[in-house]
Amino acid sequence: MDEKPAQAILTMPSSADREAIFSRVRGALAPLHERAPMPDYTTELAVLRQMMGNRDAFTIFSERLVRVNGIALTEIAALVARLREGKWLQGYCDPVLWPMLAPHFGADFTVETTYDRKRVDDYAFGITRAAGAIAETGTIILSDATTSRRLGALTPWVHVAVVERAKIYSDLPQAVAALGSDSNVIWVTGPSKTADVEGILIEGVHGPGVQIALVV
Template sequence: MNEEREQIMMRVRRALSPIQERAALPRYDSEMVVQRAMLAGRDRVELLAERMQRVNGQLFTDVHALVAHLSAQGWKHGYCDPVLWPALAVHFQGFTVELEFDRTRVDDYAFGITRAAGAIAESGTIVLNDTTTSRRLAALTPWVHVAVVERATIFLDVPAAIAGLGPDRNVIWCTGPSKTADVEGILIEGVHGPGVQLALVV
């Protein structure tokens, strides 16, 4: 195994040795990839709502509206992160909500409510990580994912979110529901992950 490592490293060094002057790392400002004009002066939550809508997600700031939406669609059985449940339980009358996620019954859960580590207003993205999000599967396998986002954790733009990745072993950005255009280029949502991506900002 180590032999192969040495072999590859030797070949890399040999390939690079004739290069007189190696390409320098460019100095650039990643501000250039930010759509600053669009962001300037905007409220982060409003902007996040707008940008989520653009990628077919939906943001709620009012828990009643969220519950009414779930109820109207007939999504009455789901999972909720036990840390969130004490504050939410009172609103979910008439729902069946489990606080343990059972991976042998993934099809039983219409929705999964988990905590997000943050969001990115510019791109309409929800940020999940292993420390904050109770179960990777609960945020992925139900048809509806509800991410509970704390207002203070919303990044304005993508470079800021990169700078704020933090020490977590696993961070995932979710920009809208799972989608494909593999069949004749037609957009279909809900391939392997949620077909509906919602956020509740608190």
């Protein structure tokens, strides 16, 4: 609803700059006798074929996820045990997933299927659906269409992404090809981290400190 006034005010002054930039670009390139051609190449060159070998996507995914300090689980019971073990008893869950998960969660858990941004610190875990995963890098893929809340997957200390085994792409180029038409896709590779302070790795900076993939 704010879009119209913003556009009305702002596209006007920048049109002179647009022309100035375009004309300078043309002027800068005019003296070139020839332009560098686009190389013909295949991104296959960038795929870690040797590492993956003939192994199945799930095996590779789990191995690579561990490499980035993520956790791959296949049993809901194991997930519940992990959460209990970490004393992460309150959380958010995508309403679509909850009916499948609820029978496994005990009465010691408080799970909400709505996310209230005012209570950001109350959610110790967030369970959302992934759009897929990438084996090569141990990455989970979230998209606006499949992930119920961007915040729900980001603000809790523990993020659990529910990944369908059939949607594990082999490598980066494959996952790029599958980006689709969603206006927002995010690849998440392990827990949020930084090494800004003296190069020391610290996990859980702004996003989750624990990243779990529940492969179903």
